[in-house]
Amino acid sequence: MTTVSSYRPNTGRTVELLLLVLVTGIIMLAYANVGLAQTGALPTDMVTYAAGLLGIGLAFHIALRWRAKYADPLLLPIALLLNGLGLVMIHRIDFENTYEGVQAPRQLVWSALSVVFAIVVLVVLRDHRRLRRYTYTFMVGGVVLLLLPLLPFIGDPHYGSRIWIKLGPFSFQPGEIAKILLAVFFAGYLVQKRDVLSLVGRRFLGFPLPRMRDLGPILVAWAFSLAVLVFEKDLGSSLLFFGLFVAMLYVATERVSWIAIGLLMFVGGAYVAWLLFPHLQQRVQLWLDPFATGINQVSMGLMGMASGGLFGTGLGSGHPEITPFAKSDYIVASLAEELGLFGLFAILLMFVLIVERGLRTAIGVRDGFGKLLAAGLAFSVALQVFVVAGGITRVIPLTGLTTPFMSAGGSSLIANWTVIALLLRISDQARRPLAEVDEEEQAAAGAAATQVVKLR
Structure with a gap:
């Protein structure tokens, strides 16, 4: 006999609400510090920024209470x-009025729009398993x-790479x-094929190797990442997609x-690309x-x-503005x-916590698709x-990727807040008591049966 507990964790x-208030206070303290260091007075727009950030957090918090009350609170x-630290x-x-222009107000607006988009994803997507139906559509x-940046007229090359598109005054990194x-x-495909891909073929020096006929997927991914590297000349995106x-x-x-096979294939492909592209x-x-070559972006950073x-x-007391692209590609160096x-270690630790919570969600969720998707999203942030x-x-050659949540620009904010929304949706399923999960599944099955009867 199975006993269902009435305990609700x-x-x-x-805790999430209290942390949001604390986080807003930390950001405003940093914002005030910048104003005092630059002008000797508190910023006049400090209340506006505080209200904007707190409003963003509270809106998402209310959506979680409404649609995903068991989601990860961190x-x-x-x-x-x-x-917020990126915004600061x-x-x-x-303040230095560099050639990049004033971007903080625009970044606050993009932050708000990104959170609104993430809330829509959270509210509309009631069950992450529905995404599996559209595996090949994705x-x-x-x-x-x-492929969009390779198209004429809308493709916008930047410093040798083609990773941007431009539509009128707006640019976007697809x-x-x-x-x-x-x-x-990847999650939908691998959850379907993982039994086949787990089979062992021959062994080399005691090292188990997959069967040759099962190498197709990784060869396709390798070829696709090489295509990104060759045609868009973007080492960072190529490494990100293939590594994911x-x-x-x-x-x-x-x-x-x-x-091991993946690392060897990527190193080989990167070496060939290095031989071909100046x-x-x-x-x-x-x-x-x-x-x-003298003073350059890398040495200045x-x-x-x-x-x-x-x-x-x-x-407010350093000179990060001297380094080119201090607000975008080099914002980590500016903060350091x-x-x-x-301070840099503290920032990296926060990213580690996001990855850890994502992997914890992958362990806790009960379906294979959710496990792979949560792990993949966490790995995408880590990579x-x-x-x-x-x-x-200088651990690896410099690439043109943005720092999640921190770099100036709207496309990165929208994408990474969407990642957070998906992880929150999956974590709600992972932390939800079995009794409530069973009730929801029975209700969904009953609704489907009723619909079938009506159709008959």
Whole structure:
């Protein structure tokens, strides 16, 4: 006999609300610090920014109480804190009136629009398993978005890479949305094929290898990532998409051999691309010796971070504006200069927490598709942060990816807040008591049966 407990666990929504208030206070303290350092007075628009950020957080919080009351209580406050700190740094660089222009007010508007879009996703998508029905539709959508920058008239090349499209006064990076669509496709495909992909073929030096006929999916992903690298000349996006597929393939099959094969294939493809494209050769040269060609973006970022030391120069007291693209590609270096090594570690730790909560959700959710999707979304954040921070600190060659939630620009904000919405939806299912899950499934089955009867 199965006994269903009437116990209802704590949803965590009250803790989430208190954290949102605390996060808003931290952001406003940083905002005030910038104003005092630059002008000697508190910013006149401080109340406006405080109300905007708190309003964003409260709107999402109310939506969670309404539609996903068991969702993870830490994801929203962490994402809002990262978004707010990025906004503070953009506002701080705006004081110098660099060629990038004033962007903080625009960033606040994009933040609000991104959260509204994420709320719509959360409210409309009542069950993440519905996404599996459109597995191949998401594949087509992801491929189309990645190919858009290659089209004439709307493709907008930037510094050797074609990853942007431009429609009138607006520019957009479709690869940010494509990573979500491809993550859904990978999850739907792998949950269907993982039994076949888990089979072991021959062994090499005691290392289990997959069967040759099962190498098709990874070969296709490899070829597609190479196409992105060759035609768009974008090493970062190529690494992100291929790394995402290999990571999800490992989660689905638990075969380390897939990771080894994937790394070898990507290194080989990147080496061939390096031989073919001077743009990539220049980035590799800057990676090996950032001071070989004199003062440049990489060397200026390194000197700025070095001047920050352990504790930083203080918000508003450094010179991050000297480095090109300090608000976008190099916002991590800007924050490291004024917050120091400890501040940079704190920011990276917040990203680690997002990834950890995503992987915890993947472990807790009860369906295979949800496990793979949550793990894939978490890995996408981890890989993107690694590519950005690794490029700035010379762990890997520099790429053109944005820092999630922090870099100036709307496409990155929309994509990453959507990632948070999907993780919250899956975590609600993972943390929901079995009794309520059974009730919902029975109600859905009853509604479907009633519809069938009406059709008859």
